[in-house]
Amino acid sequence: ADVSIATLFAHVPDGKDALIFDDGDDRHVWLAAAVRERPAGQSVLAALRRCLAERGPFAGDLPPEQRRKRDLIVGTPALREYSRRLWIAAEGPLAEAIAAETGRGPADMTVRALARYVLEIPELAGAEPDPRAALDAVFDLLESGWAERA
Template identity: 50%
Template sequence: MGRRERKKAATRQALADAALELFLERGYDAVGVRDVAEAADVSVTTLFKHFPDGKEALVFDEDTDREAALVAAVRERPAGTTVPQALRGLLREERSRRVRADPRFGDFLRLIDTTPPLREYGRRMALRHETSLAAAIAAEAGLSADDVGCQALAHFALDAVSLVHGRQDAEAALDRIFALLDGGWSAMTDPVGPGH
């Protein structure tokens, strides 16, 4: 990454950090984009250059990176690794990193849960991720883009993280969900499996 890209990434991160801090401190509705821009020491124009989708996008600053990581987990998985195994590895690492790296992660999730515009934005973002992930899974499996098995795997893989959130046994629960998904996926894609 060159100097210019590093500077853009740093500005984007500063905006996202300032927004989250202000939203958690004052509440989402009480904070405007001007407040966020001032807290990050940039202009409102600069804020919209980095977040053209507006205020909600400030909370979901990893949207594009996460979508790319999901697709890469499928396409670039090691030989002998099934699609569900690759997704489990990515999602476990992602969850662990967030929980370890940010003590405010629980507050972040509560903010989304209690703020209707953020919940709706998150739902639309998850649908985009699910669609991209299903397409990548179908391409890797040599199946049609609208294959319901690929769509189901993408849907349930992404829902797994919310299913285990707040559980004492979150890691074990995630493993159990993905063991189920892996078994079903292997049965569906195994050319010498049942019915052959």
């Protein structure tokens, strides 16, 4: 684009990490939609599991260019942290959607905790050797609760 690096970064205040990602606003929309538009009888957690399983490190059938981008993000600590911040920024809208669907308030600690836990899954499970199995393990835990003995 015939622009110096300094000029480019002057227009990208979040730094070079922001050049790899969009602003994350659409994430708020599709996460809330996954909760609000889930099929009758499907739990909030099942809807969110399905939604995440189709994206990022969990999607199995990505086109090669998206697979390269995913691998770059997962393999670069600074990009993974930036990605995590974008995920966590969706906590408020996701908590509002969960609250609306469960009859609780968005400030309810259990609603906020569930939203945060779900939004931590891409960072936590995305770099595992089998990201999809890790995603399923975390959702299994969220759905059944912690058992002291395996």
